[in-house]
Amino acid sequence: HEESTLNVCPNCGGNKIWYLGMGTQKVEGQAQKLFPEASVCRLDSDAAKGEGGLQRLIAGIKRGDYQIVVSTQIGLPYLREHDFRLSAVIWADALLNMPDFRAAEKGFRIIWQLAGKDHARMGERQVIVQSFNPGHYSLCRARDLDYPGFVSDELRQREELGYPPFVSMISIRVEGGPGSGADSLASSIVASARARVPAEGTLSVMGPTMIHLARARSRVRWQILLKGSEEVAVRELAQWVLEKYAHRERSKEKVQVSVDVDPVSFF
Numbered sequence: 001h002e003e004s005t006l007n008v009c010p011n012c013g014g015n016k017i018w019y020l021g022m023g024t025q026k027v028e029g030q031a032q033k034l035f036p037e038a039s040v041c042r043l044d045s046d047a048a049k050g051e052g053g054l055q056r057l058i059a060g061i062k063r064g065d066y067q068i069v070v071s072t073q074i075g076l077p078y079l080r081e082h083d084f085r086l087s088a089v090i091w092a093d094a095l096l097n098m099p100d101f102r103a104a105e106k107g108f109r110i111i112w113q114l115a116g117k118d119h120a121r122m123g124e125r126q127v128i129v130q131s132f133n134p135g136h137y138s139l140c141r142a143r144d145l146d147y148p149g150f151v152s153d154e155l156r157q158r159e160e161l162g163y164p165p166f167v168s169m170i171s172i173r174v175e176g177g178p179g180s181g182a183d184s185l186a187s188s189i190v191a192s193a194r195a196r197v198p199a200e201g202t203l204s205v206m207g208p209t210m211i212h213l214a215r216a217r218s219r220v221r222w223q224i225l226l227k228g229s230e231e232v233a234v235r236e237l238a239q240w241v242l243e244k245y246a247h248r249e250r251s252k253e254k255v256q257v258s259v260d261v262d263p264v265s266f267f
Contacts, residue, residue, distance in 0.1 A: 043071035087114040092131040101163040104138040111142035168231040171263040172224040176255035186222035203228035
């Protein structure tokens, strides 16, 4: 589903609508305003650009050059090793609402890691989580540091919705530059694959769906998901797609077709 952005509120008719970002630069600026005497470090892909950029920032953090660190997930493997006593997850809903069936798991893991890597230190660090949905089971279980409870909730959700580990899943990605025909090829793959799926059965073909993060890099990537309770049937359909489409000569169009079995990421 796709809609254009709103210029007028459908409820009150007002036109004072602004779309505000929530990126690391804005958080960094607010932190500097709130704590003018503190040294603030921003740790994201932009700030870490250049040879050795990430290593220099990490080295400064380890030396204690910064009192506040504003970071994306890129810095999590390094920050969880540091002796930070207070962490904040800003707008946790962005994690939970990602188009990925592992979104709740990833959100829980980030909070769990910030709270303390090992059980000996677990609970010594304070983590504040900002969310418009504080009753979400992932956040509640993370708040209580209840890993078994989260696993139980998550497995129940996945079984009801038909996601791994209760089904097998394979991702087919079609990627190309603007005007390469990647969209038409993705649609052809879906139509052909669905024609091979029995009317009655558990095997399904989902998509194609555009991955917007790829589009931002001047590439257009379409994703198709093959899903079913019988692993052999899912793999056979993926193999058929590869044989039919991936080995075609498409050098002029520069379109790539790839397959990811049991995908970890959907971007």
